[in-house]
Amino acid sequence: MSTEKPKVAFYWCASCGGCEEAVIDLAEDILKVVEAVDIVFWPVALDFKKKDVEAMKDGSIAVSFINGAVRLSEQEEMVKLLRQKSGLVVAFGSCSHLGGIPGLGNFWNKETIFRRAYITTPSTDNPDGTVPLEKTEVDGKELTLPRFYDTVYTLDQVIDVDYYLPGCAPPPDLIMNALQAILEGKLPPKGAVLSPNKSLCDDCKRNESKPEKLTIKEIKRPWEVELDPEKCFLAQGVICMGPATRTGCGERCIEANMPCRGCFGPTDQVIDQGAKFLSSLASILDTDDEKEIEKIVDTIVDPAGTFYRFSLPSSILRRRRMEDIK
């Protein structure tokens, strides 16, 4: 090839597939992408195999977009391979960036997850208690499955990551901006999250509606109240992670009258999104009485899942202590 186009790879790990959809969501812009780059690996859409990647020269892929958290040995193997073959690696979407929804598995371990998924769920009919095994003999032949780790990892806990595209899933404009920056070589410092470093309130139209002193006496879940489509969610007593979440998402949830759940993760200067938000929320509870505080806190259903919905593996906590899991 005389005019060699930059090579691009897409890969998915522990994810829902929404990030793949996000690429398709580029709509006609995808044609511009195809025009500008060669997609050399994209399991969800193109028929290339691992061996094709292995055959490539190290560093020959300009950029690999990897979505999903790392939960299986296979995923670890593949991302390490792609790292070797790629110039740049972009963690694509909340799961590879922060651990994402699969990361909530870190409140459990392999054994408890298997027990639940394959044995105790009411819809499961598995009288023998069979669970997936890494090695199985079938007709004298050995079948293997990748290893299921006890812990879900973010991409950067497994390989070196150059950039992060946040979001569940990343919005098309951020994807295009990132692609353009890479193609034009206008790259921010390594390790940057490719979205503005301010919290969502900066862009939120409801910010104006905040009272002078924002306090919360009672915490409600979205279905418990008729949500005012113009008023700050926190002012309505509904937990909105917006203040502790990076902006750039285009406030899609807010526009749909749903509070922010925090998929963009924290701003650069915050190490632990959940802890930071918890600290904020505790500050605005409108009481000094310990019993009342307890009462309010009790109204938060699944606090860990609420504050660490997308960021548990990347938080200071990382996971629940193994010895505490029964």
Place this chain on the structure above:
Amino acid sequence: MNNDKKIKLTINDKPIEVDEGITILQAAKMLDIDIPTLCYHPLLEPYAACRICVVEKKTGENSDLVTSCNTKVQEGMVIYTDSENAAKARRLNVELLMAQAPAAKPVQEIAKELGIEKTRFEIEDPEEKCILCGLCVRTCEQIVGAEAISFIERGKNRTVSPPFGEPSEACIGCTACAYFCPTEAITVEDLYGRKVIHNELNLGPSTAILVPIRQAVPMVPVIDEEACIHFKTGECKLCEKVCEKEAINHEMEDEEIEIEVGSVILASGFKPFDATRIPAYGYGRFDNVITGLEFEKLNNASGPTEGKILLANGEEPKAVGIVHCVGSRDKNYNEYCSRVCCMYSLKFAHLIKEKTNAEIYDFYIDMRCFGKGYEEFYHRLLEEGTKFIRGCVSEVTDLALTEQEEGKLIINVEDTLLGIVRRIPVDMVILATGLEPGLDQNEIARIFNISCSQDTFFLERHPKLAPVSTFSDGIFLAGTCQSPKDIPDTVAQAGAAASEALALADKGTFELEPITAEIDEERCSGCQLCIGLCPFTAITYNKEKGISEINDALCKGCGTCVSACPSGASQQKHFRDSQIFAEIEGIFIE
């Protein structure tokens, strides 16, 4: 009227040169010639109704009788105020007025002066006082601007009345007509049950322009807008007209003035305990149960009784009970001691002793005579024969059990020194009410970012080492807003607060807290969570920039905003996350 043209005339053969446009009456006044008048008032247009001011005007051979109150001076005028013709006419007019209004005192006085004993004319109504001078009508029209009354009917039926003789809606009840009436023909009746203000009692404003209290600082009058005629009808302004210094301005309005200062001394004072909160003491039910402040008013030489200690019925009390600790040292109301009540109660006892022959009972829990000369004063009172009874008063009642108690207020008290419960009949009970924090204490605390102690008095920075400072730099405390205290203590504290403020001003600089929080403009999303949390109101929202900003001079570095900032934009100097994590890492390095 204001031209410089001068007029020469003679009055009673005395020559005088006056401005053009004034009346003969005014010119005569300048010559100290007295012309009697009834319907004349310098503030009103002359009306020439009574015709008492009649004088003789001679022009060459011709002679003429004119009313001096409304006749303007003319060049070369020759006036005689007491010539035979004038005197005759005046006597006739007085006799006519005597027939019209036999009960009018000023007419009688003038008649007496002129030596008229009785009128030749027929008296219709011996009780009549109105001389139809029209002062009331002119007052209502020209000064008040209400035009609520006027003359009705003609001839001998002429009288002053509101339209159709009915109470008029135009009347604003200012009573100016009655005030101007020279013969007391107009009386004020309270048709609407409004409280009549008795001037002689000095208990409230007697006029719409008044000095609020006798100790007012600055000692200047103010206008009571509620009572002022001008604010009802837009007219009057009499005070403005008569004030030679032109100090009165009805156009002035309340204004909020912003002053930039380096320090503030709070001296917002206290509020007296509301004695109605203890129903058992009967305050508000019994006329002769009064509070300490009310006694002060009663005792005041310029007060309602001119300083005489009197009961509601005007008699002198034969026995007075003074109840200490009303609302103080009581778990039901305030646990603290109000500090001033013991001593003012002793003062009261002393004053009552001085002014009356009454028996005085002091009901106390403990005598707290802590100040210079105070204990000596207590001993003086003991010698004076004030009866001190140690114990809490349980009740003040008018329910007599014996004949002796009939018509008295009976104080029920446990005498802890005798170990018995006593009933002591008295005529007057003085409740030594305690001091409570001001009504808007919490609001002031919020505005100035200072704290209140448990009893809501302002909290000083340190009870011993910084008793006039607060936790906000540049905010100092003086007086009872900090705790109950007497005048010497207040003066001492005020002096200290003033010198603290001066010291700060003299230095010109003050030390900022080195460990303050700062908000990174680039990172702040303007979520404003921090603003309501800052206990020093150091954070404000910059709407233009859409971010929150910290005022370094106010920030005390408490770190509340830092822990609350959900996006990590607020960081505390010397305690940044990165520094803390570095420290933690350091600990784990072997």
